[in-house]
Amino acid sequence: MIHIRLASKEDIQNIMPLYAYARKFMAANGNPHQWNGNYPASEDILKDIANGNYYVCTPENAPEKIVGGFAFIIGREPNYAVIENGAWHSDQPYGTIHRIASNGQAKGIACACFDFCHSKIDCLRIDTHADNKPMQNAIGSYGFRYCGIIHVADGTPRNAYDLV
DSSP: OEEEEEOOGGGHHHHHHHHHHHHHHHHHTTOOSTTOTTOSOHHHHHHHHHTTOEEEEEETTOTTOOOEEEEEEESOOGGGSOOBSSOOSOOSOOEEEEEEEEOSSSSOHHHHHHHHHHHHOSOEEEEEOTTOHHHHHHHHHHTOEEEEEEEOTTSOEEEEEEEO
């Protein structure tokens, strides 16, 4: 069983290895461009933590061990204002899930994340790179529906999904 809690800035040293692992995993699985370079950087995660939007996943029997993490923000996502080749399935208030990562050793991180977020608000939105097949599979398996293409801050396209 996975436990989810708000992260603190003291967690950063245990969070960043999740992203190092995720970048290697994505590159090895046909998605070398989504998180290339140093994204997300510790500054990105620390900003999420300061805003009260970053959560860590721990095994229920080992609460000190961080095995996953993600940002969850309830409210408008500026990158979602324009969607191409489709539409959102609802205009109701929503929460956005960003930057899900795990250490690759714990199973069920994505599902635990989605369960947690869905318990906070009925409508969820998420996006991922077109090459990120493992995340697309997790999103689809949970019941998210494809909506169209959005563009992130650097202008690159992402597949967008919602769960209503």
